[in-house]
Amino acid sequence: DSGVTQTPKHLITATGQRVTLRCSPRSGDLSVYWYQQSLDQGLQFLIQYYNGEERAKGNILERFSAQQFPDLHSELNLSSLELGDSALYFCASSAVGGGRNEQFFGPGTRLTVL
């Protein structure tokens, strides 16, 4: 158990809909990261928040957005869903920044868009 929790575990929805994925980082961790894993693209970094502020952006679509709240939990919002958005979405957290800090991953949310 990494200490990172994600809800829901599974999500099935239709094209055009909007969903929200939730992540609670390990106690004390200030950084939260979101990653997407699809069959054709592998594991890809989407976005990072540090203590409530956006810190880095990866290959995140404009239809996707995220935020980190004062209690440090984070939400990833996916809108106007397409079939290709079906994937595993992982959240990770780390204590601070810099290259010496390992990231701890949650169990993921499996999103299926029909």
Place this chain on the structure above:
Amino acid sequence: DAKTTQPPSMDCAEGRAANLPCNHSTISGNEYVYWYRQIHSQGPQYIIHGLKNNETNEMASLIITEDRKSSTLILPHATLRDTAVYYCIVRPSNFGNEKLTFGTGTRLTIIP
């Protein structure tokens, strides 16, 4: 970030040491070598990381060559639960550059 090259797959007998190689010939002086693994579709799991010196923890050992252009992850006594995809990742040490760039990794299969 420096690119890494790993063999796509490897087999290892249960109880033997599993040695997973990684090439990172363009690594910079401020970049760490990280290893993560992913068992089936679970969240990736941190294993170990290093900068210049060899490192050991309860899970594995990391051997980095003197020129830092390659490294080897060693699982000393592989068990069936070590079957997973192993990712070698090179990551800068500066703040603001913490994202992990995953490649295709090595699929390690432990044979009973």
